[in-house]
Each structure stands twice: as structure tokens, then as C-alpha cells.
Amino acid sequence: MKKGDRIKIQAFLDGELAPQESVKISYLIDSDLEARTVADELKSVQKLLKYGENELKLEDSRDFYWSQVHRQIEAGNSNLLEQSRPSNAPRMENPLRWILPIGSMAAIVVLMFNFNTINPKPSNEVLPEDSTANAASGLTESLGSAMEEEAPSMPEVGVFSFEGIWKNDRNLLESEDPSVLPESIENPER
Amino acid sequence: MPKLDIPNAADAELVHSSQKGNMEPYEELVHRHRDKIYARAFSMLRNEEEALDISQEAWVKGWQRLKQFQGNSTFTTWMTRICINLCLDLLRKKQRQKTDSIDQMNEEIGGFERKLPVEDVNPTETMELSELRQEIDKAMEKLSCDHRTVLVLHEFEQMEYREIAKSMQCSIGTVMSRLFYARRRLAKMLISLKKERQR
Numbered sequence: 001m002k003k004g005d006r007i008k009i010q011a012f013l014d015g016e017l018a019p020q021e022s023v024k025i026s027y028l029i030d031s032d033l034e035a036r037t038v039a040d041e042l043k044s045v046q047k048l049l050k051y052g053e054n055e056l057k058l059e060d061s062r063d064f065y066w067s068q069v070h071r072q073i074e075a076g077n078s079n080l081l082e083q084s085r086p087s088n089a090p091r092m093e094n095p096l097r098w099i100l101p102i103g104s105m106a107a108i109v110v111l112m113f114n115f116n117t118i119n120p121k122p123s124n125e126v127l128p129e130d131s132t133a134n135a136a137s138g139l140t141e142s143l144g145s146a147m148e149e150e151a152p153s154m155p156e157v158g159v160f161s162f163e164g165i166w167k168n169d170r171n172l173l174e175s176e177d178p179s180v181l182p183e184s185i186e187n188p189e190r
Numbered sequence: 191m192p193k194l195d196i197p198n199a200a201d202a203e204l205v206h207s208s209q210k211g212n213m214e215p216y217e218e219l220v221h222r223h224r225d226k227i228y229a230r231a232f233s234m235l236r237n238e239e240e241a242l243d244i245s246q247e248a249w250v251k252g253w254q255r256l257k258q259f260q261g262n263s264t265f266t267t268w269m270t271r272i273c274i275n276l277c278l279d280l281l282r283k284k285q286r287q288k289t290d291s292i293d294q295m296n297e298e299i300g301g302f303e304r305k306l307p308v309e310d311v312n313p314t315e316t317m318e319l320s321e322l323r324q325e326i327d328k329a330m331e332k333l334s335c336d337h338r339t340v341l342v343l344h345e346f347e348q349m350e351y352r353e354i355a356k357s358m359q360c361s362i363g364t365v366m367s368r369l370f371y372a373r374r375r376l377a378k379m380l381i382s383l384k385k386e387r388q389r
Contacts, residue, residue, distance in 0.1 A: 006370060046345070
């Protein structure tokens with residue numbers, strides 16, 4: 001007999017076989033000795049197992065067993081609370097997360113709108129033609145005359161130029177002549 | 191509303207009260223059914239310590255999910271299912287680390303099945319019930335984990351093939367094959383027991 005037929009006999013005895021198959025297997029059990037023997041064996045095992053399992057009893061006392069279960073329930077509750085906390089955290093973090101990009105954007109926008117103020121256009125409107133008007137101090141006078149001299153080569157507003165810086169650097173380099181060093185550098189003991 | 195007489199209340203009443211968050215009735219439920227839950231865990235795991243841990247975990251899970259219990263089955267059936275699922279999870283974890291057992295290989299090649307003569311199994315004639323239960327228990331222990339689980343779920347929990355397949359995450363064909371092999375192996379063990387007793 002095929003293994004498939006044996007398994008079908010088992011399914012028939014367990015009531016798991018489709019009605020059409022059940023008729024066939026029932027006929028097989030009645031007509032075939034081997035099939036009948038297999039069916040009898042399976043029935044015997046089923047009958048034996050109906051006597052049930054070995055009865056087991058916990059040795060722990062009621063109070064001890066419950067105390068352990070209770071402790072785990074309490075621990076589970078506190079874990080649930082802990083788990084619920086981080087779920088709030090992203091909500092709190094959200095505004096903070098936007099501060100940096102928004103702040104950066106704002107800074108860029110402020111810089112763009114105030115560019116003229118920070119890097120004034122070297123024109124006659126800013127520097128009056130009459131340099132004598134600014135003759136209150138020597139610095140203003142020299143700056144005014146320097147700007148007048150350099151004005152044609154200055155780039156348009158909106159384009160960064162290091163020319164002015166370079167000019168200052170050049171001045172600094174020029175001032176590295178030991179003879180023009182400030183007294184404090186020339187003689188650090190002072 | 192009258193106070194619940196906990197020691198004399200029915201399971202359904204205790205469950206109803208526990209679902210409202212009262213722990214006292216739940217403690218009574220634990221006390222009433224803890225042996226059954228532990229026995230089921232032990233029948234599947236065959237290890238006292240693991241069975242104890244799983245039974246307690248089942249009660250913890252039971253409390254956490256108590257509001258989901260609709261009363262479509264009895265409370266003990268519901269709790270037993272939780273316990274079975276925990277046992278299956280543990281067995282799956284263990285099985286990932288283990289190679290196939292000789293029983294599994296035999297089942298696949300059908301070697302044992304061909305060799306086994308079909309005999310009449312009736313060792314109950316000369317045995318006390320408790321003695322017989324112990325012998326069945328011993329025989330069950332010798333089965334591989336998969337075969338024992340299928341047998342426990344089908345014979346003791348009266349689960350259908352389909353339900354077993356779903357719980358064990360395998361096909362119905364595998365369940366049928368395992369069940370058939372487990373029964374024949376059990377039959378062989380009980381026959382040898384009978385022969386021993388006759389000597």
C-alpha cells in the first residue's frame with residue numbers, strides 16, 4: 001500500500017477527508033486487509049492518547065507563583081511606559097530640528113538684503129566729491145582720496161571682491177617694515 | 191453593584207472583572223488554571239524550568255491582551271493557545287540552531303515506516319491509568335520536537351490539521367505526514383512496552 005493511502009486512512013479516521021475521498025477510503029479499509037490493519041493501529045493509538053496526559057502540578061505555592069507573574073506584569077507596565085516616552089520625543093525634537101536650517105536661511109536672506117549696507121557701493125553719492133568736507137580727520141581724508149583713486153577699477157555691487165582686503169593686506173605688508181612697527185612689537189618688554 | 195465573590199465566581203465573571211483592570215480576580219484565574227497551562231508547556235518543551243518560565247510568560251501576556259478576549263472560546267482554551275504560541279516560538283528559536291533529527295530524516299525517507307510491522311496496540315489490559323499515563327509520557331518524550339508538537343496539538347488540544355499547519359507555519363501535508371509518523375512511532379514504543387511487561 002502506498003504511503004499516500006496510509007495518510008488518507010489517518011485523515012479519514014480524524015474526520016479530515018473530503019466526502020468523496022472518504023467513500024473511497026472507507027471501501028479500501030473494508031476490502032483490503034493491510035488497510036484495515038493500519039486503521040486499527042491508528043485507532044488504538046488514538047484510544048490510548050484519549051486517556052490523556054500525565055497530570056502535572058506546579059510545586060510552587062500559589063502566593064509565590066502569583067508574585068512572580070505579578071512582578072512581570074508590573075515590569076511590563078513600566079516598560080510600556082518607557083516605550084511610550086520616546087514616541088513623544090520626536091514631537092519635541094521637531095521644532096528644534098528646524099531651527100538650524102531656518103536660522104541659516106534667515107541669515108542668508110538678511111545678508112542678501114543688507115549687502116549694500118555691509119559692502120557699500122563706492123560712488124559719488126557715498127563719498128562726496130568735495131573731500132575737504134571730510135577733512136575732520138586725517139583718516140577720512142586719506143580713505144576718501146584712496147577711494148577716489150581706486151574707484152574706476154572697483155567691481156560692481158553684488159560681486160565679491162577681495163581687492164579692498166588685498167589693499168589692506170598690502171598696507172599691512174608695507175607696515176612690516178621694522179622701522180614702522182608699533183612700539184609694542186618692536187620692543188615687547190614695554 | 192454587588193462585590194464579586196472571587197473564590198466562588200465563574201471564570202467568565204472573573205475575566206469580566208479583570209478586563210476592567212482588577213488584578214484580584216485575575217490572580218484567582220491564575221490559581222485555578224496554572225497547572226493546566228504549565229502541563230501544556232511541559233508537554234511541548236519537556237523541560238521543567240522552561241515550562242515554568244513559559245507558563246508565567248503566558249499569564250503575563252494573558253493579562254496584557256485580556257481586553258482582546260471576546261469570549262468566543264473558554265478562557266482556558268484562550269490561555270492555552272497563548273501558551274502554545276509561546277512554546278512554538280521558543281521551539282522555533284531552538285530549532286534554528288539544531289540540525290535535523292533522526293526522526294525527521296526517517297519521516298522524509300520513510301525508512302522507519304516501512305520496517306514497522308502493523309500490530310495491535312493495547313497495553314492497557316494490565317496497567318493502571320496513572321501508570322499508563324506515565325508510559326505515554328515517556329514515549330512522547332522520545333519523539334522529536336516536531337512530531338510531539340503535532341501530536342499534542344491534535345490529540346490533546348483537538349486542533350484541526352489546518353490550525354496546526356498555521357500555528358507551526360508548515361503545510362497541511364507536512365502536518366499529516368508528521369502526525370502519521372508520530373502515531374506509528376508511538377505505537378511501536380507502546381508495543382515494546384507491552385512485550386516487556388509480558389516477560
